[in-house]
Amino acid sequence: MTQRTEDAFRADIVEVGRRMYARGYVASNDGNISIRLDDDSILTTPKSVSKGFMTPDIMVVVDLNGKKIRGPRDASSELLMHLEVYRNRPDVRAVVHAHPPIATGFAVAGIPLDRAVLAEVVTTLGSIPIAEYGTPSTPELPAAVRKYIKAHDGLLLANHGALTVAGDVFAAYYKMETIEHFAKISLVARQLGREHLLSREEVLRLQELRGNYGIKAPAPICADGSAAAPEEDPASCQIVQAPSSSGARLIPSDPADLDGEIRLSYRELTALIEDAVKALLGGQHG
Ligand SMILES: [Zn+2]
Numbered sequence: 001m002t003q004r005t006e007d008a009f010r011a012d013i014v015e016v017g018r019r020m021y022a023r024g025y026v027a028s029n030d031g032n033i034s035i036r037l038d039d040d041s042i043l044t045t046p047k048s049v050s051k052g053f054m055t056p057d058i059m060v061v062v063d064l065n066g067k068k069i070r071g072p073r074d075a076s077s078e079l080l081m082h083l084e085v086y087r088n089r090p091d092v093r094a095v096v097h098a099h100p101p102i103a104t105g106f107a108v109a110g111i112p113l114d115r116a117v118l119a120e121v122v123t124t125l126g127s128i129p130i131a132e133y134g135t136p137s138t139p140e141l142p143a144a145v146r147k148y149i150k151a152h153d154g155l156l157l158a159n160h161g162a163l164t165v166a167g168d169v170f171a172a173y174y175k176m177e178t179i180e181h182f183a184k185i186s187l188v189a190r191q192l193g194r195e196h197l198l199s200r201e202e203v204l205r206l207q208e209l210r211g212n213y214g215i216k217a218p219a220p221i222c223a224d225g226s227a228a229a230p231e232e233d234p235a236s237c238q239i240v241q242a243p244s245s246s247g248a249r250l251i252p253s254d255p256a257d258l259d260g261e262i263r264l265s266y267r268e269l270t271a272l273i274e275d276a277v278k279a280l281l282g283g284q285h286g
Contacts, residue, residue, distance in 0.1 A: 006037060006043065007056065009035045009037065009043050009169070010043065010056035010057075010059050011056055012035065012168075012169045012170065013033045013034075013035065013043065013044075013045060013054070013056075013059060013169065014054045014055065014056055016033055016096065016169050016170065016173045017031075017033060017045065017051035017052065017054045018051070018052055018054075019173060020033075020051050020052075020096070020098050020173070020176070021050060021051045021052025021053075022052065023100075023177070023180075024100075024101065025098035025099065025100040025176065025180065026050075026051050026052075026098050026099055027099070028050065029047075029048050029049055029050055029051075030051070030098065030099050030161075031045075031051050031096075031097055031098040031099065031161075032044065032045045032051075032076040032078050032079070032082070032097050033045050033051070033094075033095070033096050033097070033169065034079070034082045034094065034095045035093060035094045035168075035169050036086055036092070036093045036094070037061065040063055040064060041061050041062065041063055041064075041069060042061070042062050042063075042064065042079075042082065042083070042086065043059055043060075043061055044059065044060055044061075044062060044075050044076065044079060044082065045058075045059065045060075045075075045076055046058050046059065046060050046071065046072075046073035046074060046075060046076065047073065047074055047075065047076045047077060048073075049073075051098075057072070058071075058072060058073060059071060060073060060074065060075045062075050062079065064083060064086060064087065065083070066079050066080065066083055077136065077137035078097060078136060078137060078141070080137070080138075080139065080141065080142045081095075081097065081141050081142050081145050081163065082095045082097070083142070084142035084143075084145050084146055084149070085145065085149050085163075085165050088146060088149050088150055089149060089150070089165060089218070091167065091216075091218070092165045092166065092167070093166070093167050093168055093169075094165065094166055094167070094168055094169035094171070094172045095163065095164070095165050095172060096163070096164050096165075096169065096172040096173050096175075096176050097161060097162070097163050097164075098161055098162060098176055099160070099161035099162070100161070100162055100176065100179065100180035100183070102180055102183040102184045102187055103128075103156060103161075103162045103179050103180050103182075103183040104156070104160070104161050104162065105183070105187070106130075106156060106183050106186070106187075107130055107156035107157060107158055107159060107160060107161065107162070108158075108159050110130065110158065111130075112127065112128060112129045112130045112156065113127070113128035113156065113179065113182055113183060113186060114127035114128065114129060114239055114240055114241050115186070115195065115197055115240075115241045115242075115253070116197050116198040116200075116202075116203045116240045116241060116242035117182075117185070117186060117189070117195060117196075117197060117198065118182060118185065119198065119202075119206055120178075121178060121182050122198065122203055122206045122207075122221070122240060123206045123207075123209055123210055123213075123215060124175075124178065124215060124217075125152070125153055125154045125175060125178060125179070125182075126152065126217060126219075126221055126238030126240060127152070127221075127238045127239055127240045127241075128152070128154045128155065128156055128162075128179055128182070129148050129152060129155060129156070129234055129239065130155070130156040130157070130158050131144040131145050131147065131148050131155050131156070131157050131158065131163075132144045132147075132158055133157075133158035133159050133160070134157075136160065141157070141160075144157070144158075145157075145163065147234065147235060148234050148235070149163075149165070150218065150219070150235050150236075151218055151219035151234060151235055151236060151237060151238055152218060152219070152234075152238060153165050153166060153175055153217070153218060154175050154176075154178070154179050156179075162176060162179055162180075164176045164179065167216070194252065194253070195252075195253040196250040196251065196252055196253065197241065197242055197243060197250070197251050197252075197253050198242055198249065198250065198251075199242060199243065199244065199245040199248060199249050199250065199251055200242040200243060200244045200245070201244070201245065201249070202242070202249045202250075203221060203240055203242040204221070207220065207221050217238075219236060219237050219238055220237050220238070221237060221238045221240050222237035222238060222239050222240070223237075
């Protein structure tokens with residue numbers, strides 16, 4: 001990889017901000033982006049600026065404690081969350097935070113994006129858990145992020161938004177795109193009333209592909225995520241909801257709703273019709 005200069009990193013942040021704004025992942029002055037320049041300094045977006053209209057000269061350089069080194073403005077109040085990531089993940093070189101509306105809707109509803117539905121997502125991000133709610137700009141939010149960031153490259157933040165991390169800022173941004181796209185597809189499938197999950201066997205096969213294709217994941221998929229699996233620790237592995245199957249690779253999310261049909265015996269059906277007729281006649285006479 002070629003050595004990028006600070007000027008190039010500033011231009012990268014401007015470009016990622018433009019894309020986030022253009023795709024509606026942020027409104028007003030929401031969101032923030034940062035890049036690790038070296039062991040001691042972080043380049044980041046300033047507070048109170050639309051991510052769609054930034055210029056390279058407005059960025060701020062801070063140390064790993066958040067103290068400003070140089071720059072015309074102050075860093076975003078959500079910088080604490082970024083610093084927490086860099087402290088816990090030496091492999092991470094960039095952090096992107098936004099409020100993409102569909103993914104944030106899941107974060108508001110308290111529904112994590114952790115079902116094994118799309119092979120691509122299982123292979124790259126694994127699961128996208130929800131970090132517990134913390135008041136923005138307070139130490140509560142970094143504490144909530146700390147619990148999940150060791151094992152995940154993408155998180156939902158309860159009643160707030162989403163956070164993605166990677167080895168460079170465009171990779172972190174693309175993970176944000178993947179999360180929002182996954183959220184959209186999950187929403188549509190749930191509106192249609194049916195969601196087929198990948199079986200646990202298939203998920204483990206996909207996990208092997210990670211190794212074959214050299215996909216870097218911060219942690220493996222948990223060995224048993226078929227149920228809620230409370231014994232699994234989100235700091236050590238990625239909890240993916242994927243039921244075990246005997247041979248089938250796709251399984252309905254609700255086995256009772258196998259193909260949307262209700263099956264009754266002839267006797268049950270006759271009894272139901274008799275009850276309905278009685279109710280109808282009773283209504284007429286009463
Ligand atoms: Zn935010």
